[in-house]
Amino acid sequence: MGNWALRLSVTVTTVLAAITVGPAAHADAPVDYVALGDSYSSGTGATGATGTCMRSPNGYPRLWVNRHETSSFAFVACGGATTDDVRATQVSSLGAGTDLVTITIGGNDAGFATGAISCVLGSDEVCLGVVEAARIYIRTVLPGRLDRTYADITTRAPSAEVVVLGYPRLFETGACPGGLSLVKRQALNAAADDLATVTAARAQAAGLTWADTRPIFAGHGVCAAAPWINRVNLLNLTSTFHPNNAGYANGYLPALENVTG
Numbered sequence: 237m238g239n240w241a242l243r244l245s246v247t248v249t250t251v252l253a254a255i256t257v258g259p260a261a262h263a264d265a266p267v268d269y270v271a272l273g274d275s276y277s278s279g280t281g282a283t284g285a286t287g288t289c290m291r292s293p294n295g296y297p298r299l300w301v302n303r304h305e306t307s308s309f310a311f312v313a314c315g316g317a318t319t320d321d322v323r324a325t326q327v328s329s330l331g332a333g334t335d336l337v338t339i340t341i342g343g344n345d346a347g348f349a350t351g352a353i354s355c356v357l358g359s360d361e362v363c364l365g366v367v368e369a370a371r372i373y374i375r376t377v378l379p380g381r382l383d384r385t386y387a388d389i390t391t392r393a394p395s396a397e398v399v400v401l402g403y404p405r406l407f408e409t410g411a412c413p414g415g416l417s418l419v420k421r422q423a424l425n426a427a428a429d430d431l432a433t434v435t436a437a438r439a440q441a442a443g444l445t446w447a448d449t450r451p452i453f454a455g456h457g458v459c460a461a462a463p464w465i466n467r468v469n470l471l472n473l474t475s476t477f478h479p480n481n482a483g484y485a486n487g488y489l490p491a492l493e494n495v496t497g
Contacts, residue, residue, distance in 0.1 A: 281478025
């Protein structure tokens with residue numbers, strides 16, 4: 237009986253040693269992170285947005301940094317930026333050591349601000365005309381502009397994971413007292429779908445990671461009971477139709493973490 241107990245003790249000790257001595261778990265290494273893009277990346281619709289680029293500590297880039305180890309963080313996204321602006325003034329922040337790049341871009345190229353204002357102030361007919369012109373641009377011109385932008389990013393940061401985040405549909409289509417007509421809301425949502433389709437295709441063709449925000453924002457657009465997107469605000473027009481704090485914390489941040497961990 238004594239020998240049996242001794243052998244059992246040795247066996248248990250050996251198993252425990254094998255478990256304990258195995259490779260130790262390592263925390264993720266700190267990353268060099270660069271946030272590119274337009275107002276949806278700068279956080280224009282969130283509280284605390286300041287400066288000419290309207291960058292906010294409540295936008296998704298800073299929220300991501302607050303939850304992850306970073307060795308450096310360059311926040312160069314800027315409200316109003318187009319693909320040309322990203323290529324001319326933002327990609328210079330990238331380098332061979334960049335580990336993570338995030339970007340939203342393309343909405344301003346397609347005339348997001350002009351279309352939104354036209355739909356707020358104009359008739360259904362005016363809105364539909366402006367939105368249709370934007371949709372044609374998205375399908376025919378924007379793909380080439382995105383290709384050139386993504387190529388510049390990957391050339392300057394060849395080792396980085398590049399995450400292209402999409403735009404949400406702006407509106408719910410139920411009752412919307414005091415808001416845009418259903419015709420206008422449906423048209424703008426259709427343009428958002430076109431933009432997502434084209435952006436996803438070009439990002440994936442470039443070997444980049446696509447993060448679709450539409451499913452996460454569903455049920456939280458303008459006119460929802462708990463909206464994550466700002467309604468028309470005559471006192472702060474720049475925040476109109478941009479994500480609010482909840483939109484970044486509950487929409488964009490999870491969309492990014494779903495692909496980065």
